[in-house]
Amino acid sequence: MIRVPSDRGDARDAAPILATAGIGLRFPHHGCVLEQRPDVAWFEVHPENYLGEGVAADILGAVCNHYPISLHATGLSLGSAEGVDAVHLAAIAALCERIEPGLVSDHLSWSAAAGVHAPDLLPLPYTDEALEVFARNVEQVQDALGRTILIENPSVYIGFAEATMSEGAFLARLVGLTGCGVLLDVNNVAVSAGNLGEAPARRLHGLLEALPADAIGEIHLAGHAVRELPGGGHIRIDDHGSRVSDGVWRLFETTVEHIGARPTLIEWDTGIPELAVLREEAAKAQLVLDRAIDPAWRQVVARAG
Amino acid sequence: MPALADLQRDVMRAILSGDAMSTDWLSAPGALPASAALQAHRDTALGGLTNSLRLTFPSIERLVGEVFFDQIVLAYVAIAPPRSADLCAYGRDFPSFLSNHAPAAALAYLADVARLDWAIARALGGPSEARRRDLSIDLDTVLSVPTALTVSRFDHPAAAIRAALDAGDDAALGNIDLEPRPRFVAVWRSVRLAVTRELAAPAGVFLTALLDGRGGDDALAAALAVAPPGAALAAIRSDIFEASFAQITISSRTTP
Numbered sequence: 001m002i003r004v005p006s007d008r009g010d011a012r013d014a015a016p017i018l019a020t021a022g023i024g025l026r027f028p029h030h031g032c033v034l035e036q037r038p039d040v041a042w043f044e045v046h047p048e049n050y051l052g053e054g055v056a057a058d059i060l061g062a063v064c065n066h067y068p069i070s071l072h073a074t075g076l077s078l079g080s081a082e083g084v085d086a087v088h089l090a091a092i093a094a095l096c097e098r099i100e101p102g103l104v105s106d107h108l109s110w111s112a113a114a115g116v117h118a119p120d121l122l123p124l125p126y127t128d129e130a131l132e133v134f135a136r137n138v139e140q141v142q143d144a145l146g147r148t149i150l151i152e153n154p155s156v157y158i159g160f161a162e163a164t165m166s167e168g169a170f171l172a173r174l175v176g177l178t179g180c181g182v183l184l185d186v187n188n189v190a191v192s193a194g195n196l197g198e199a200p201a202r203r204l205h206g207l208l209e210a211l212p213a214d215a216i217g218e219i220h221l222a223g224h225a226v227r228e229l230p231g232g233g234h235i236r237i238d239d240h241g242s243r244v245s246d247g248v249w250r251l252f253e254t255t256v257e258h259i260g261a262r263p264t265l266i267e268w269d270t271g272i273p274e275l276a277v278l279r280e281e282a283a284k285a286q287l288v289l290d291r292a293i294d295p296a297w298r299q300v301v302a303r304a305g
Numbered sequence: 306m307p308a309l310a311d312l313q314r315d316v317m318r319a320i321l322s323g324d325a326m327s328t329d330w331l332s333a334p335g336a337l338p339a340s341a342a343l344q345a346h347r348d349t350a351l352g353g354l355t356n357s358l359r360l361t362f363p364s365i366e367r368l369v370g371e372v373f374f375d376q377i378v379l380a381y382v383a384i385a386p387p388r389s390a391d392l393c394a395y396g397r398d399f400p401s402f403l404s405n406h407a408p409a410a411a412l413a414y415l416a417d418v419a420r421l422d423w424a425i426a427r428a429l430g431g432p433s434e435a436r437r438r439d440l441s442i443d444l445d446t447v448l449s450v451p452t453a454l455t456v457s458r459f460d461h462p463a464a465a466i467r468a469a470l471d472a473g474d475d476a477a478l479g480n481i482d483l484e485p486r487p488r489f490v491a492v493w494r495s496v497r498l499a500v501t502r503e504l505a506a507p508a509g510v511f512l513t514a515l516l517d518g519r520g521g522d523d524a525l526a527a528a529l530a531v532a533p534p535g536a537a538l539a540a541i542r543s544d545i546f547e548a549s550f551a552q553i554t555i556s557s558r559t560t561p
Contacts, residue, residue: 054430075390119353158342
Protein backbone atom coordinates (compact mmCIF):
# COMPACT_ATOMS: atom_id res chain seq x y z
CA MET A 1 0.00 0.00 0.00
CA ILE A 2 1.19 3.51 -0.75
CA ARG A 3 2.96 5.38 2.01
CA VAL A 4 0.11 7.69 2.90
CA PRO A 5 0.74 9.48 5.15
CA SER A 6 4.37 9.41 4.23
CA ASP A 7 7.72 9.89 5.85
CA ARG A 8 7.59 13.61 5.14
CA GLY A 9 6.23 14.25 8.60
CA ASP A 10 2.55 13.82 7.98
CA ALA A 11 -0.65 14.96 9.54
CA ARG A 12 -0.27 13.71 13.06
CA ASP A 13 -3.77 12.65 13.94
CA ALA A 14 -5.26 12.15 10.50
CA ALA A 15 -8.13 9.68 10.58
CA PRO A 16 -6.83 6.85 8.38
CA ILE A 17 -8.78 5.83 5.32
CA LEU A 18 -8.92 2.08 5.08
CA ALA A 19 -9.57 -0.03 2.01
CA THR A 20 -13.27 0.73 2.14
CA ALA A 21 -15.76 2.45 -0.15
CA GLY A 22 -16.34 6.15 0.48
CA ILE A 23 -18.62 8.79 -0.99
CA GLY A 24 -18.10 12.29 -2.33
CA LEU A 25 -19.61 14.81 0.08
CA ARG A 26 -21.56 17.38 -1.90
CA PHE A 27 -23.55 20.40 -0.77
CA PRO A 28 -27.05 18.87 -1.12
CA HIS A 29 -26.09 16.21 1.44
CA HIS A 30 -24.54 18.46 4.10
CA GLY A 31 -27.69 18.61 6.23
CA CYS A 32 -28.39 14.90 6.00
CA VAL A 33 -24.81 13.95 6.90
CA LEU A 34 -24.66 16.30 9.87
CA GLU A 35 -28.09 15.44 11.24
CA GLN A 36 -28.31 11.70 10.54
CA ARG A 37 -24.65 10.69 10.48
CA PRO A 38 -25.21 7.92 7.94
CA ASP A 39 -23.04 4.85 7.95
CA VAL A 40 -20.40 5.92 5.42
CA ALA A 41 -16.80 4.74 5.69
CA TRP A 42 -15.29 8.07 4.65
CA PHE A 43 -16.04 11.18 2.65
CA GLU A 44 -14.13 12.88 -0.13
CA VAL A 45 -14.38 16.63 -0.63
CA HIS A 46 -13.03 19.10 -3.15
CA PRO A 47 -10.99 21.48 -1.00
CA GLU A 48 -11.68 24.38 -3.36
CA ASN A 49 -15.26 24.38 -2.05
CA TYR A 50 -14.22 24.60 1.60
CA LEU A 51 -11.47 27.19 1.75
CA GLY A 52 -11.50 30.06 4.21
CA GLU A 53 -13.77 30.25 7.23
CA GLY A 54 -17.28 30.37 5.84
CA VAL A 55 -20.32 28.16 6.30
CA ALA A 56 -18.92 25.38 4.10
CA ALA A 57 -15.66 25.29 6.07
CA ASP A 58 -17.64 25.10 9.33
CA ILE A 59 -19.67 22.20 7.97
CA LEU A 60 -16.55 20.34 6.87
CA GLY A 61 -15.07 20.94 10.31
CA ALA A 62 -18.13 19.30 11.86
CA VAL A 63 -18.15 16.40 9.38
CA CYS A 64 -14.49 15.59 9.94
CA ASN A 65 -15.19 15.11 13.64
CA HIS A 66 -17.11 11.98 12.68
CA TYR A 67 -15.67 10.72 9.39
CA PRO A 68 -12.26 10.31 7.81
CA ILE A 69 -11.83 12.82 4.98
CA SER A 70 -10.02 12.59 1.67
CA LEU A 71 -9.15 15.94 0.08
CA HIS A 72 -9.41 15.67 -3.70
CA ALA A 73 -8.14 18.92 -5.19
CA THR A 74 -9.12 20.07 -8.65
CA GLY A 75 -7.28 23.36 -8.85
CA LEU A 76 -3.61 22.93 -8.01
CA SER A 77 -2.88 22.74 -11.74
CA LEU A 78 0.14 20.54 -11.25
CA GLY A 79 0.87 20.39 -14.96
CA SER A 80 1.14 24.14 -15.46
CA ALA A 81 4.41 25.27 -16.99
CA GLU A 82 4.08 28.51 -15.05
CA GLY A 83 4.11 26.63 -11.74
CA VAL A 84 1.71 26.29 -8.84
CA ASP A 85 -0.29 29.25 -7.54
CA ALA A 86 1.40 29.89 -4.18
CA VAL A 87 -1.66 31.61 -2.69
CA HIS A 88 -3.92 28.72 -3.58
CA LEU A 89 -1.40 26.19 -2.32
CA ALA A 90 -1.18 28.04 1.00
CA ALA A 91 -4.97 27.92 1.30
CA ILE A 92 -4.99 24.17 0.63
CA ALA A 93 -2.18 23.69 3.15
CA ALA A 94 -4.15 25.63 5.77
CA LEU A 95 -7.18 23.43 5.15
CA CYS A 96 -5.03 20.30 5.47
CA GLU A 97 -3.66 21.61 8.72
CA ARG A 98 -7.17 22.20 10.01
CA ILE A 99 -8.91 18.97 9.07
CA GLU A 100 -6.00 16.53 8.84
CA PRO A 101 -7.26 14.48 5.89
CA GLY A 102 -6.39 10.84 5.50
CA LEU A 103 -5.59 11.28 1.80
CA VAL A 104 -4.77 14.22 -0.45
CA SER A 105 -4.89 14.07 -4.22
CA ASP A 106 -5.12 16.04 -7.47
CA HIS A 107 -4.99 15.25 -11.17
CA LEU A 108 -2.50 14.54 -13.92
CA SER A 109 -3.61 17.66 -15.76
CA TRP A 110 -3.35 21.44 -15.77
CA SER A 111 -5.87 24.27 -15.36
CA ALA A 112 -3.93 27.53 -15.40
CA ALA A 113 -1.91 29.39 -18.02
CA ALA A 114 -0.94 33.03 -18.48
CA GLY A 115 -2.40 33.82 -15.06
CA VAL A 116 -5.85 32.55 -16.05
CA HIS A 117 -7.59 29.59 -14.44
CA ALA A 118 -10.13 27.37 -16.18
CA PRO A 119 -12.25 25.02 -14.05
CA ASP A 120 -11.37 21.97 -16.07
CA LEU A 121 -8.74 19.26 -16.08
CA LEU A 122 -6.83 19.92 -19.28
CA PRO A 123 -4.65 17.29 -20.95
CA LEU A 124 -0.88 17.13 -20.79
CA PRO A 125 1.36 15.82 -23.54
CA TYR A 126 3.32 12.97 -22.00
CA THR A 127 6.79 14.30 -22.79
CA ASP A 128 10.01 14.75 -20.85
CA GLU A 129 9.36 18.48 -20.62
CA ALA A 130 5.89 17.94 -19.11
CA LEU A 131 7.27 15.33 -16.72
CA GLU A 132 9.92 17.74 -15.49
CA VAL A 133 7.31 20.44 -14.93
CA PHE A 134 4.89 18.09 -13.23
CA ALA A 135 7.49 16.57 -10.93
CA ARG A 136 8.71 20.01 -9.88
CA ASN A 137 5.18 21.11 -9.05
CA VAL A 138 4.37 17.91 -7.16
CA GLU A 139 7.52 18.34 -5.09
CA GLN A 140 6.50 21.92 -4.26
CA VAL A 141 3.04 20.79 -3.14
CA GLN A 142 4.35 17.85 -1.14
CA ASP A 143 6.87 20.10 0.59
CA ALA A 144 4.16 22.64 1.43
CA LEU A 145 1.77 19.99 2.76
CA GLY A 146 4.44 17.94 4.50
CA ARG A 147 3.10 14.73 3.00
CA THR A 148 2.90 12.78 -0.22
CA ILE A 149 -0.09 13.18 -2.48
CA LEU A 150 -1.85 10.94 -4.99
CA ILE A 151 -2.06 11.85 -8.66
CA GLU A 152 -5.14 10.78 -10.61
CA ASN A 153 -5.05 9.56 -14.20
CA PRO A 154 -7.37 11.94 -16.08
CA SER A 155 -10.21 11.51 -18.53
CA VAL A 156 -8.79 12.56 -21.87
CA TYR A 157 -10.57 13.53 -25.02
CA ILE A 158 -7.51 13.73 -27.20
CA GLY A 159 -4.01 12.36 -27.58
CA PHE A 160 -0.87 14.21 -28.53
CA ALA A 161 0.88 13.15 -31.71
CA GLU A 162 4.29 13.92 -30.24
CA ALA A 163 3.84 12.27 -26.84
CA THR A 164 6.93 10.23 -26.05
CA MET A 165 5.52 7.96 -23.39
CA SER A 166 2.26 6.34 -22.31
CA GLU A 167 0.17 7.61 -19.41
CA GLY A 168 1.30 4.65 -17.33
CA ALA A 169 4.97 5.28 -18.08
CA PHE A 170 4.56 8.98 -17.27
CA LEU A 171 2.91 8.20 -13.93
CA ALA A 172 5.47 5.52 -13.08
CA ARG A 173 8.36 7.91 -13.71
CA LEU A 174 6.56 10.58 -11.69
CA VAL A 175 6.22 8.18 -8.76
CA GLY A 176 9.92 7.42 -9.01
CA LEU A 177 10.91 11.07 -9.14
CA THR A 178 8.68 12.45 -6.39
CA GLY A 179 7.54 9.59 -4.18
CA CYS A 180 3.94 10.54 -4.88
CA GLY A 181 1.25 7.89 -5.18
CA VAL A 182 -1.36 7.25 -7.83
CA LEU A 183 -5.12 7.56 -7.63
CA LEU A 184 -6.43 5.15 -10.24
CA ASP A 185 -9.72 6.42 -11.64
CA VAL A 186 -11.21 3.41 -13.35
CA ASN A 187 -13.99 5.42 -14.96
CA ASN A 188 -11.38 7.71 -16.47
CA VAL A 189 -9.70 4.66 -17.97
CA ALA A 190 -12.96 3.78 -19.72
CA VAL A 191 -13.59 7.37 -20.84
CA SER A 192 -10.07 7.87 -22.18
CA ALA A 193 -10.04 4.52 -23.93
CA GLY A 194 -13.37 5.25 -25.60
CA ASN A 195 -12.23 8.66 -26.79
CA LEU A 196 -8.82 7.48 -27.99
CA GLY A 197 -10.15 4.44 -29.81
CA GLU A 198 -8.61 1.90 -27.44
CA ALA A 199 -10.02 -1.11 -25.66
CA PRO A 200 -10.69 -0.13 -22.00
CA ALA A 201 -9.31 -3.42 -20.66
CA ARG A 202 -6.14 -2.95 -22.65
CA ARG A 203 -5.68 0.60 -21.41
CA LEU A 204 -6.22 -0.56 -17.84
CA HIS A 205 -3.69 -3.35 -18.22
CA GLY A 206 -1.22 -0.84 -19.60
CA LEU A 207 -1.55 1.24 -16.47
CA LEU A 208 -1.44 -1.71 -14.09
CA GLU A 209 1.65 -3.12 -15.78
CA ALA A 210 3.45 0.22 -15.75
CA LEU A 211 2.69 1.15 -12.16
CA PRO A 212 4.04 -0.45 -9.01
CA ALA A 213 0.96 -1.87 -7.28
CA ASP A 214 1.92 -0.34 -3.97
CA ALA A 215 1.96 3.11 -5.56
CA ILE A 216 -1.79 2.97 -6.14
CA GLY A 217 -3.31 4.42 -2.99
CA GLU A 218 -6.91 5.04 -3.99
CA ILE A 219 -9.45 4.10 -6.67
CA HIS A 220 -12.25 6.24 -8.11
CA LEU A 221 -15.50 5.04 -9.66
CA ALA A 222 -18.11 7.17 -11.38
CA GLY A 223 -20.59 7.30 -14.21
CA HIS A 224 -19.96 8.99 -17.54
CA ALA A 225 -22.06 10.19 -20.45
CA VAL A 226 -21.85 9.09 -24.07
CA ARG A 227 -22.86 11.77 -26.58
CA GLU A 228 -23.20 11.69 -30.32
CA LEU A 229 -20.98 14.03 -32.30
CA PRO A 230 -22.57 16.15 -35.03
CA GLY A 231 -20.31 14.64 -37.70
CA GLY A 232 -20.87 11.08 -36.52
CA GLY A 233 -19.16 9.05 -33.84
CA HIS A 234 -19.38 9.42 -30.08
CA ILE A 235 -17.58 11.18 -27.29
CA ARG A 236 -17.46 9.98 -23.71
CA ILE A 237 -17.81 12.81 -21.21
CA ASP A 238 -16.59 12.35 -17.65
CA ASP A 239 -19.61 14.06 -16.11
CA HIS A 240 -19.95 12.01 -12.90
CA GLY A 241 -23.68 12.17 -13.45
CA SER A 242 -24.92 8.59 -13.33
CA ARG A 243 -24.38 5.19 -11.78
CA VAL A 244 -21.14 3.37 -12.47
CA SER A 245 -21.48 1.50 -15.76
CA ASP A 246 -21.25 -2.28 -16.02
CA GLY A 247 -18.04 -1.95 -18.00
CA VAL A 248 -16.43 0.17 -15.30
CA TRP A 249 -17.50 -2.28 -12.61
CA ARG A 250 -15.71 -5.03 -14.55
CA LEU A 251 -12.58 -2.86 -14.82
CA PHE A 252 -12.79 -2.22 -11.09
CA GLU A 253 -12.97 -5.93 -10.33
CA THR A 254 -9.95 -6.52 -12.56
CA THR A 255 -8.08 -3.73 -10.78
CA VAL A 256 -8.79 -5.12 -7.33
CA GLU A 257 -7.78 -8.59 -8.46
CA HIS A 258 -4.44 -7.17 -9.61
CA ILE A 259 -3.53 -4.81 -6.80
CA GLY A 260 -5.80 -5.78 -3.93
CA ALA A 261 -8.30 -3.64 -2.06
CA ARG A 262 -7.81 0.12 -1.87
CA PRO A 263 -9.89 3.02 -0.56
CA THR A 264 -12.49 3.39 -3.30
CA LEU A 265 -14.61 6.46 -3.96
CA ILE A 266 -18.03 6.77 -5.56
CA GLU A 267 -18.00 10.16 -7.32
CA TRP A 268 -21.20 11.92 -8.36
CA ASP A 269 -21.03 15.61 -9.25
CA THR A 270 -23.86 16.45 -11.64
CA GLY A 271 -27.54 15.68 -11.15
CA ILE A 272 -26.67 14.60 -7.62
CA PRO A 273 -29.17 11.98 -6.34
CA GLU A 274 -30.27 11.15 -2.81
CA LEU A 275 -27.46 10.02 -0.55
CA ALA A 276 -29.07 6.57 -0.47
CA VAL A 277 -28.20 6.07 -4.15
CA LEU A 278 -24.56 6.87 -3.47
CA ARG A 279 -24.58 4.51 -0.52
CA GLU A 280 -25.97 1.74 -2.76
CA GLU A 281 -23.10 2.27 -5.17
CA ALA A 282 -20.62 2.32 -2.30
CA ALA A 283 -22.06 -0.93 -0.93
CA LYS A 284 -21.58 -2.51 -4.35
CA ALA A 285 -17.96 -1.39 -4.41
CA GLN A 286 -17.49 -2.63 -0.86
CA LEU A 287 -18.53 -6.15 -1.92
CA VAL A 288 -15.72 -6.20 -4.45
CA LEU A 289 -13.24 -4.89 -1.86
CA ASP A 290 -14.43 -7.43 0.72
CA ARG A 291 -13.82 -10.27 -1.67
CA ALA A 292 -10.23 -9.13 -2.07
CA ILE A 293 -9.68 -8.65 1.64
CA ASP A 294 -11.34 -11.68 3.15
CA PRO A 295 -9.94 -15.08 2.08
CA ALA A 296 -12.91 -16.86 3.64
CA TRP A 297 -15.26 -14.82 1.49
CA ARG A 298 -13.19 -15.72 -1.55
CA GLN A 299 -13.61 -19.41 -0.70
CA VAL A 300 -17.37 -19.01 -0.33
CA VAL A 301 -17.56 -17.36 -3.72
CA ALA A 302 -15.34 -20.07 -5.21
CA ARG A 303 -17.54 -22.85 -3.80
CA ALA A 304 -20.70 -21.10 -4.98
CA GLY A 305 -19.18 -20.73 -8.43
CA MET B 306 4.50 20.83 -31.03
CA PRO B 307 5.09 24.14 -29.24
CA ALA B 308 6.82 24.39 -25.88
CA LEU B 309 4.54 23.46 -22.98
CA ALA B 310 4.02 27.05 -21.81
CA ASP B 311 3.04 28.18 -25.33
CA LEU B 312 0.79 25.19 -25.83
CA GLN B 313 -1.02 25.89 -22.57
CA ARG B 314 -1.49 29.56 -23.41
CA ASP B 315 -3.01 28.66 -26.80
CA VAL B 316 -5.30 26.00 -25.34
CA MET B 317 -6.47 28.34 -22.59
CA ARG B 318 -7.34 31.05 -25.13
CA ALA B 319 -9.16 28.53 -27.31
CA ILE B 320 -11.17 27.22 -24.40
CA LEU B 321 -12.19 30.43 -22.67
CA SER B 322 -12.45 32.76 -25.65
CA GLY B 323 -13.22 30.33 -28.44
CA ASP B 324 -10.15 31.57 -30.35
CA ALA B 325 -8.97 29.38 -33.22
CA MET B 326 -5.70 27.55 -32.66
CA SER B 327 -3.48 25.19 -34.57
CA THR B 328 -4.44 21.63 -33.74
CA ASP B 329 -2.00 19.70 -35.90
CA TRP B 330 -0.16 18.44 -32.85
CA LEU B 331 -3.40 17.41 -31.13
CA SER B 332 -4.33 14.68 -33.54
CA ALA B 333 -3.52 11.10 -32.63
CA PRO B 334 -4.45 7.83 -34.29
CA GLY B 335 -7.93 6.72 -33.37
CA ALA B 336 -8.64 9.86 -31.40
CA LEU B 337 -11.63 12.17 -31.60
CA PRO B 338 -11.47 15.17 -33.93
CA ALA B 339 -9.49 17.92 -32.22
CA SER B 340 -12.41 20.31 -32.56
CA ALA B 341 -14.70 17.95 -30.65
CA ALA B 342 -12.13 17.49 -27.89
CA LEU B 343 -11.57 21.23 -27.50
CA GLN B 344 -15.32 21.84 -27.51
CA ALA B 345 -15.76 19.27 -24.73
CA HIS B 346 -13.20 21.15 -22.63
CA ARG B 347 -14.77 24.50 -23.52
CA ASP B 348 -18.20 23.19 -22.47
CA THR B 349 -16.81 21.92 -19.17
CA ALA B 350 -14.92 25.11 -18.36
CA LEU B 351 -17.72 27.48 -19.29
CA GLY B 352 -20.26 25.26 -17.57
CA GLY B 353 -18.20 25.37 -14.39
CA LEU B 354 -17.86 29.13 -14.51
CA THR B 355 -21.55 29.60 -15.24
CA ASN B 356 -22.50 27.38 -12.32
CA SER B 357 -20.10 29.22 -10.06
CA LEU B 358 -21.54 32.63 -10.98
CA ARG B 359 -25.08 31.23 -10.74
CA LEU B 360 -24.39 30.20 -7.15
CA THR B 361 -22.86 33.57 -6.28
CA PHE B 362 -25.46 35.67 -8.12
CA PRO B 363 -28.70 33.67 -7.84
CA SER B 364 -30.90 36.77 -8.06
CA ILE B 365 -29.46 37.79 -11.40
CA GLU B 366 -30.35 34.53 -13.07
CA ARG B 367 -33.85 34.67 -11.59
CA LEU B 368 -34.30 38.20 -12.91
CA VAL B 369 -32.98 37.70 -16.44
CA GLY B 370 -33.63 33.99 -17.04
CA GLU B 371 -31.23 31.16 -17.73
CA VAL B 372 -30.57 31.89 -21.41
CA PHE B 373 -29.75 35.58 -20.95
CA PHE B 374 -27.72 34.78 -17.84
CA ASP B 375 -25.60 32.30 -19.80
CA GLN B 376 -25.01 34.94 -22.50
CA ILE B 377 -23.97 37.49 -19.89
CA VAL B 378 -21.55 35.01 -18.32
CA LEU B 379 -20.01 34.23 -21.70
CA ALA B 380 -19.35 37.93 -22.30
CA TYR B 381 -18.02 38.38 -18.76
CA VAL B 382 -15.66 35.40 -18.91
CA ALA B 383 -14.19 36.68 -22.17
CA ILE B 384 -13.04 39.91 -20.53
CA ALA B 385 -12.61 38.81 -16.90
CA PRO B 386 -11.58 35.15 -16.70
CA PRO B 387 -10.86 33.72 -13.26
CA ARG B 388 -7.38 34.24 -11.88
CA SER B 389 -7.59 31.59 -9.18
CA ALA B 390 -8.92 28.10 -8.58
CA ASP B 391 -10.99 29.50 -5.71
CA LEU B 392 -14.15 30.10 -7.71
CA CYS B 393 -16.01 31.31 -4.61
CA ALA B 394 -13.89 34.43 -5.02
CA TYR B 395 -14.73 34.77 -8.74
CA GLY B 396 -17.12 37.53 -9.77
CA ARG B 397 -16.01 40.47 -7.65
CA ASP B 398 -16.34 42.81 -10.62
CA PHE B 399 -19.40 41.10 -12.12
CA PRO B 400 -21.71 43.84 -10.75
CA SER B 401 -19.73 46.63 -12.40
CA PHE B 402 -19.60 44.57 -15.59
CA LEU B 403 -23.40 44.38 -15.49
CA SER B 404 -23.74 48.13 -15.06
CA ASN B 405 -21.85 48.59 -18.35
CA HIS B 406 -23.34 45.62 -20.21
CA ALA B 407 -25.40 47.21 -22.98
CA PRO B 408 -27.86 44.32 -23.48
CA ALA B 409 -28.87 44.66 -19.80
CA ALA B 410 -29.06 48.46 -19.79
CA ALA B 411 -32.85 48.47 -19.46
CA LEU B 412 -32.55 46.79 -16.05
CA ALA B 413 -30.99 49.67 -14.14
CA TYR B 414 -31.28 47.86 -10.81
CA LEU B 415 -29.41 44.74 -11.97
CA ALA B 416 -25.93 45.87 -10.88
CA ASP B 417 -27.16 46.79 -7.40
CA VAL B 418 -28.87 43.42 -6.98
CA ALA B 419 -25.63 41.75 -8.09
CA ARG B 420 -23.69 43.78 -5.51
CA LEU B 421 -26.06 42.56 -2.81
CA ASP B 422 -25.72 38.95 -4.05
CA TRP B 423 -21.94 39.38 -3.85
CA ALA B 424 -22.13 40.80 -0.32
CA ILE B 425 -24.28 37.86 0.77
CA ALA B 426 -21.94 35.34 -0.85
CA ARG B 427 -18.95 36.93 0.86
CA ALA B 428 -20.76 36.90 4.21
CA LEU B 429 -21.45 33.17 3.79
CA GLY B 430 -17.76 32.69 3.02
CA GLY B 431 -16.68 34.67 6.07
CA PRO B 432 -16.70 34.04 9.79
CA SER B 433 -19.95 33.73 11.73
CA GLU B 434 -21.29 36.49 13.94
CA ALA B 435 -19.54 34.92 16.91
CA ARG B 436 -16.34 36.50 15.60
CA ARG B 437 -16.52 40.19 16.54
CA ARG B 438 -14.70 43.41 15.86
CA ASP B 439 -14.85 46.49 18.02
CA LEU B 440 -15.60 49.88 16.49
CA SER B 441 -14.58 52.77 18.68
CA ILE B 442 -17.18 55.52 18.93
CA ASP B 443 -15.33 57.55 21.54
CA LEU B 444 -12.92 56.94 24.41
CA ASP B 445 -15.63 55.30 26.52
CA THR B 446 -17.89 53.72 23.97
CA VAL B 447 -17.28 50.68 21.80
CA LEU B 448 -19.64 49.11 19.30
CA SER B 449 -19.08 45.37 18.84
CA VAL B 450 -20.20 44.00 15.46
CA PRO B 451 -19.64 40.75 13.52
CA THR B 452 -16.24 40.71 11.85
CA ALA B 453 -17.87 39.88 8.51
CA LEU B 454 -20.40 42.75 8.72
CA THR B 455 -20.56 44.94 5.64
CA VAL B 456 -22.77 47.90 4.82
CA SER B 457 -23.56 48.61 1.17
CA ARG B 458 -25.22 51.67 -0.30
CA PHE B 459 -27.57 51.07 -3.20
CA ASP B 460 -29.50 53.41 -5.44
CA HIS B 461 -32.06 50.72 -6.18
CA PRO B 462 -34.13 48.48 -3.88
CA ALA B 463 -31.73 45.54 -4.04
CA ALA B 464 -32.75 44.07 -0.67
CA ALA B 465 -36.46 44.18 -1.46
CA ILE B 466 -35.85 42.57 -4.86
CA ARG B 467 -33.70 39.80 -3.39
CA ALA B 468 -36.24 39.15 -0.61
CA ALA B 469 -39.10 38.86 -3.10
CA LEU B 470 -37.04 36.55 -5.32
CA ASP B 471 -36.02 34.36 -2.38
CA ALA B 472 -39.66 34.10 -1.34
CA GLY B 473 -40.79 33.41 -4.90
CA ASP B 474 -43.28 36.24 -4.41
CA ASP B 475 -44.00 37.66 -7.87
CA ALA B 476 -46.68 39.99 -6.51
CA ALA B 477 -44.26 41.56 -4.05
CA LEU B 478 -41.67 41.83 -6.80
CA GLY B 479 -44.13 43.68 -9.01
CA ASN B 480 -45.01 46.14 -6.24
CA ILE B 481 -41.47 47.23 -5.39
CA ASP B 482 -40.83 50.94 -5.70
CA LEU B 483 -37.97 51.11 -8.22
CA GLU B 484 -37.43 54.85 -7.84
CA PRO B 485 -33.70 55.49 -7.34
CA ARG B 486 -32.74 56.84 -3.91
CA PRO B 487 -30.05 55.92 -1.37
CA ARG B 488 -30.65 52.66 0.46
CA PHE B 489 -28.28 51.05 2.96
CA VAL B 490 -28.13 47.33 3.70
CA ALA B 491 -26.11 45.61 6.41
CA VAL B 492 -25.08 42.01 5.69
CA TRP B 493 -23.53 39.52 8.06
CA ARG B 494 -23.56 35.78 8.74
CA SER B 495 -25.36 34.04 11.57
CA VAL B 496 -24.49 30.38 12.01
CA ARG B 497 -25.41 28.99 8.58
CA LEU B 498 -27.29 31.88 6.97
CA ALA B 499 -26.52 35.33 5.66
CA VAL B 500 -28.64 38.01 7.30
CA THR B 501 -29.56 41.26 5.60
CA ARG B 502 -31.05 44.31 7.28
CA GLU B 503 -32.02 47.58 5.66
CA LEU B 504 -30.79 50.61 7.54
CA ALA B 505 -32.23 54.09 7.47
CA ALA B 506 -29.89 56.49 5.64
CA PRO B 507 -28.47 58.19 8.78
CA ALA B 508 -27.77 54.80 10.37
CA GLY B 509 -26.22 53.55 7.14
CA VAL B 510 -23.79 56.43 6.77
CA PHE B 511 -22.99 56.35 10.52
CA LEU B 512 -22.13 52.65 10.48
CA THR B 513 -20.25 52.93 7.19
CA ALA B 514 -18.09 55.68 8.67
CA LEU B 515 -17.34 53.57 11.77
CA LEU B 516 -16.46 50.54 9.63
CA ASP B 517 -14.13 52.78 7.63
CA GLY B 518 -12.28 53.55 10.86
CA ARG B 519 -13.55 57.09 11.29
CA GLY B 520 -14.38 58.00 14.85
CA GLY B 521 -17.78 58.62 16.38
CA ASP B 522 -17.66 62.39 15.79
CA ASP B 523 -17.05 61.98 12.08
CA ALA B 524 -19.67 59.25 11.85
CA LEU B 525 -22.24 61.42 13.61
CA ALA B 526 -21.42 64.37 11.38
CA ALA B 527 -21.99 62.15 8.35
CA ALA B 528 -25.35 61.06 9.72
CA LEU B 529 -26.43 64.62 10.50
CA ALA B 530 -25.57 65.57 6.92
CA VAL B 531 -28.37 63.34 5.61
CA ALA B 532 -31.12 63.91 8.21
CA PRO B 533 -32.22 66.37 10.91
CA PRO B 534 -30.69 65.63 14.35
CA GLY B 535 -33.79 64.06 15.87
CA ALA B 536 -34.40 61.71 12.99
CA ALA B 537 -30.72 60.88 12.64
CA LEU B 538 -30.27 59.97 16.30
CA ALA B 539 -33.49 57.94 16.36
CA ALA B 540 -32.36 55.96 13.31
CA ILE B 541 -28.92 55.29 14.79
CA ARG B 542 -30.47 54.12 18.03
CA SER B 543 -33.06 51.80 16.50
CA ASP B 544 -31.10 50.48 13.51
CA ILE B 545 -27.70 50.08 15.17
CA PHE B 546 -27.56 50.39 18.94
CA GLU B 547 -30.71 48.29 19.41
CA ALA B 548 -30.02 45.95 16.50
CA SER B 549 -29.36 42.27 17.10
CA PHE B 550 -26.02 42.34 15.33
CA ALA B 551 -24.51 45.06 17.52
CA GLN B 552 -23.57 45.31 21.17
CA ILE B 553 -22.58 48.60 22.70
CA THR B 554 -20.29 48.85 25.69
CA ILE B 555 -19.76 52.02 27.71
CA SER B 556 -16.88 51.90 30.14
CA SER B 557 -16.65 54.24 33.17
CA ARG B 558 -13.23 55.67 33.53
CA THR B 559 -12.02 56.46 36.98
CA THR B 560 -11.06 60.06 37.31
CA PRO B 561 -8.15 60.86 39.65
